Amino acid sequence: MQQYYMPVKIVRGRDCVAKSAPVFASFGKKALIVTGKSSAKNGALADVSAALFANGQQAAVYDKIPPNPTVACVREGGALARAFGAEFIVAVGGGSPMDAAKAIAMLARQDADDLFSYRPTDDVLPMLHIPTTAGTGSEVTPYAILTNDEKQTKTSISHPAFFPKVAFLDGKYMRGLPQSTAAYTAIDAMSHAMEGMLSVRAGAVTDALAAESLRLLHAELPALTAGAYTDADRDALLLAATLAGMVIANTGTSPVHSMGYSLTYFHGAPHGRANGLLLPAFFEVCAQKAPERTAEILRAAGFSSSAALADALAPLLGEREKIGDEALRAYAGKASVNKNIKNCSVFFGEEDLFRVLKNSVGV
Ligand code: NAP
Numbered sequence: 050m051q052q053y054y055m056p057v058k059i060v061r062g063r064d065c066v067a068k069s070a071p072v073f074a075s076f077g078k079k080a081l082i083v084t085g086k087s088s089a090k091n092g093a094l095a096d097v098s099a100a101l102f103a104n105g106q107q108a109a110v111y112d113k114i115p116p117n118p119t120v121a122c123v124r125e126g127g128a129l130a131r132a133f134g135a136e137f138i139v140a141v142g143g144g145s146p147m148d149a150a151k152a153i154a155m156l157a158r159q160d161a162d163d164l165f166s167y168r169p170t171d172d173v174l175p176m177l178h179i180p181t182t183a184g185t186g187s188e189v190t191p192y193a194i195l196t197n198d199e200k201q202t203k204t205s206i207s208h209p210a211f212f213p214k215v216a217f218l219d220g221k222y223m224r225g226l227p228q229s230t231a232a233y234t235a236i237d238a239m240s241h242a243m244e245g246m247l248s249v250r251a252g253a254v255t256d257a258l259a260a261e262s263l264r265l266l267h268a269e270l271p272a273l274t275a276g277a278y279t280d281a282d283r284d285a286l287l288l289a290a291t292l293a294g295m296v297i298a299n300t301g302t303s304p305v306h307s308m309g310y311s312l313t314y315f316h317g318a319p320h321g322r323a324n325g326l327l328l329p330a331f332f333e334v335c336a337q338k339a340p341e342r343t344a345e346i347l348r349a350a351g352f353s354s355s356a357a358l359a360d361a362l363a364p365l366l367g368e369r370e371k372i373g374d375e376a377l378r379a380y381a382g383k384a385s386v387n388k389n390i391k392n393c394s395v396f397f398g399e400e401d402l403f404r405v406l407k408n409s410v411g412v
């Protein structure tokens with residue numbers, strides 16, 4: 050039996066935020082805008098503020114979300130949402146502000162002593178998400194990934210009430226995106242689509258979404274490699290990322306993400322870069338253990354082999370982090386107890402994970 054569920058209304062097109070003031074009006078009088086620093090420069094914050102202002106709605110702005118959001122920042126944001134009396138949240142930015150907004154929307158309504166063991170209820174402020182990177186797909190997922198210092202990793206908290214109500218997709222906000230962020234976030238999207246196809250929860254619907262996402266991403270490889278984008282490229286990348294988000298909303302991710310969290314936590318590798326470093330070596334092992342499905346996934350992504358995938362990603366990744374075996378063994382151990390292991394249709398034991406890590410880093 051297969052199931053598919055994704056309750057987010059997707060509004061897409063140039064100036065869709067500015068044109069959607071009535072949509073914002075229906076969520077209440079007071080909004081907390083959760084964002085980082087770039088939205089004040091790329092036009093997204095101005096568009097949201099104008100839509101709210103046109104409706105006579107009040108807004109407070111919490112713009113202190115760092116990359117890889119922390120428990121401290123979501124607690125501060127939650128306290129602000131309560132003090133301000135926010136009735137809804139508008140999240141503007143990459144995966145970091147979009148994920149943080151979900152935890153803030155929950156903390157505005159619920160007390161949680163330990164965020165990572167707490168079981169959320171449905172009582173979460175409604176959210177509207179505006180992605181300004183094309184990668185995580187957080188605008189269509191029920192996941193909020195936070196830095197977990199106690200376990201020295203990143204941990205996903207999730208609940209169906211974390212799905213935003215509306216996602217607005219407009220590639221114009223990505224015009225000033227740094228090339229490294231553009232490339233890494235596109236790799237994250239590719240990773241989601243490919244990992245989703247490998248999930249035990251993959252089905253006909255998620256496969257169709259993943260295939261279209263991968264087709265779009267493959268067509269964007271020349272732009273990604275050149276670091277030169279038209280607005281059509283940005284819109285296509287954003288759509289690909291949202292489609293891949295719709296995949297993982299139902300399938301979850303794979304050990305690529307679990308291993309990647311250590312590269313981010315201990316070595317500062319941006320999330321999409323971490324996945325990109327690991328993806329070819331991961332699919333090389335998959336090709337040995339499940340040759341047919343792996344070939345199908347690589348074909349959907351436009352590659353004849355994991356080596357061809359490696360060749361396409363190499364120019365986007367540049368020089369690789371050098372990490373010793375002892376640390377890599379520790380990361381393999383951490384990844385081996387992540388719930389993603391059971392989610393993957395190909396079994397990855399600790400030795401397999403070590404092999405992937407070892408083949409992914411610099412020498
Ligand atoms: P990000 O951490 O949100 O943003 C990366 C950098 O790009 C930040 O410095 C950000 O600045 C800047 N930036 C964002 N949009 C920009 C724009 N339009 N122009 C110029 N600069 C811009 O990166 P991300 O890759 O989008 O998100 C990664 C996070 O999402 C990780 O924590 C990851 O674990 C999580 N994630 C979540 C899911 C999910 O399903 N929820 C899936 C995959 C990954 P400011 O933030 O200061 O604006």
Ligand code: FE
Pocket residue numbers: 185237241306320
């Ligand atoms: Fe991801």
